[in-house]
Amino acid sequence: MNSAERSSVFSIAGIYGLRMLGLFLILPVFALYAEGLEGVTPTLIGLALGIYGFTMAMLQIPFGWLSDRIGRKPVIAAGLLIFAVGSVVAAMADSIWMVIIGRALQGSGAIAAAMMALLADLTREEVRTKAMAVVGMTIGMSFTVALIAGPMLSTWVGVDGIFWFTALFALLSIAVLYLLVPDPDHLSMHRDVEAVPGEFGRILKDGQLLRLDFGIMILHGIIMSLFIALPFVLRDHLDIPAVDHPWVYLPVLLVAIAFMVPLIIVAEKKEKMKQVFLLSISMIALSCLLLGLWHDSMVPVMAALLLFFIAYNVLEATLPSLISRMAPIDAKGTAMGVYSTSQFFGAFIGGAVGGWCYGQFDVQGVFFGAGSLALLWLIVAYGMKMPVMRSSVMAHVDSDVDALALEMDILKLAGVFEAKVVPEENAIFLRVDKKLYNADALAALLKPEMTGQAVEG
Known part of the structure; x- marks a missing residue:
């Protein structure tokens, strides 16, 4: 990754990490804390823990599509703000139902798909797998840190204090988004990371x-x-x-x-x-x-x-x-x-x-x-x-190619087992055996006006 990509990837990973840390911190402590809330039952304790998943599941893909239309950063910032509001509601709650509402609002800030689209906008295809791995490791580290830090923080500031910290993390993430994450040159559809309705x-x-x-x-x-x-x-x-x-x-x-x-x-x-x-x-x-x-x-x-x-x-x-x-x-x-x-x-x-x-x-x-x-x-x-x-590979292609003919020619290359040409996105998607595949052979096949640099994903 070049310096601009490293800055983008680590900033986006930091936003992911802060957000997920806020969600995970209450896991090891919430059940004990909830005993003191008004109206609590075991079923409602479980609902309070898991309700964020329902709203997140319902909204993450629509938020991603919205980011294709109005921009990544406005959608991500709005999602983080909703997440912060939900955290404040949960922090001020004195009943289990208010916590449930707060947790549902936290999940409504469903920015995962929009974040991945922004990551794709800011990275070249050849480094995107590494970029996504950095984000994945950050989420994994957040979970580990939360299991250790959650009980400690609950002793010092209480679980309501953890929710306040979570709101602060969300606001800090908005600052990171606008101060450290570059604006993409243009918005593109990335089939390797974004959901396509059809x-x-x-x-x-x-x-x-x-x-x-x-x-x-x-x-x-x-x-x-x-x-x-x-x-x-x-x-x-x-x-x-x-x-x-x-x-x-x-x-x-x-x-x-x-x-x-x-x-x-x-x-x-x-x-x-x-x-x-x-x-x-x-x-x-x-x-x-x-x-x-x-x-x-x-x-x-x-x-x-x-x-x-x-x-x-x-x-x-x-x-x-x-x-x-x-x-x-x-x-x-x-x-x-x-x-x-x-x-x-x-x-x-x-x-x-x-x-x-x-x-x-x-x-x-x-x-x-x-x-x-x-x-x-x-x-x-x-x-x-x-x-x-087998490995996934992407390459660039002009939009006026004969997709079917080009696919047939690519499938004749050594080590290529699947090929899909998507002219409207200037992209070729391949699945290859790295031991047999030769990127230079693909570059030689493509016409001079095409960009033949193949990238592994």
Whole structure:
């Protein structure tokens, strides 16, 4: 990346990180805090945790489309302002219903799609995969930091104070957006990161993609439901004060990251993706079973959390990669949009259903319910066909080419397995075997008036 791209990418990643940190900070502490709110029930605790996912799922793609028409920054700034207002409402709430309204408003600031479009506007195709990886790592770090910092902050400033900090993070993000993120030269449609309305039918008919969408929905439903029960397990069953909960999560998360890396290497480099994928889902199910059976004992709880977070980290890293490899080469953005919507909707379902399970069956009901969902996911995923490990490539082309003829010629090149020419976007999308593919051969095929620099995505 050049200096302008680095500045853009790290600034946008910072906005992502601050926003997600604000959402994640209350996860490990909200269930305990909500006990003191007026009108609280276990179901409403879960609804308050997960409601942001519903509004975010409903609005993220429309916000992305709106940014194509009126500009990225106005949409992102408006979303951050809505997020800040929701945080203030939650901070000032004295009833569970006011918190629910505040959390719903937080999710209504659904800027993920608009942010990705802005990132694409400000980066060249050949560095876009790296840029998206930086954003992904920032979100992952935000989750880890939140599990440690949330209980500490709640002790110092209370959960209402965390909501005030979240509002401040949103306002700081608006400042970063206008002071540090450059204005794009022009707005473009980027099929590799944006949802295209006409492609939804094709994506929603793809059974393999739907398995992955179902999986991310279940995964985020499980983690949301677990954080309804875990704070009570640590406080009431293991007699660990809330202020000391970070010292439970910290070693588990560090060890989980250390184990995650070799598993991903085995999956990617040794081409054992399906085996690692199914193993990780099985670990999720086993961890929930352990928590359901032995949540009164420290060793089983720590073992279960370790298994869970190893598997969670592996699945969070591999699921987007699988979506990218399985999606039609010219509709990856649409596939990722459906995937993200499923993820947010899973958080909503997990919160609402997990809260109900806690109210009806106590913590073991939450854990056994989550384990049952993991087993269902394992059954669904077992029949999934893993994609061949091929890379996505983009190249530029003039708008007046014969798309069909050019596609046929490109498919004759060594290492090219799929080709789609989209003249109206001056783009060629390829799926290739990097060991056989030669970018110079594509450049030689393209006419002199075309720009033949192929870029990997």
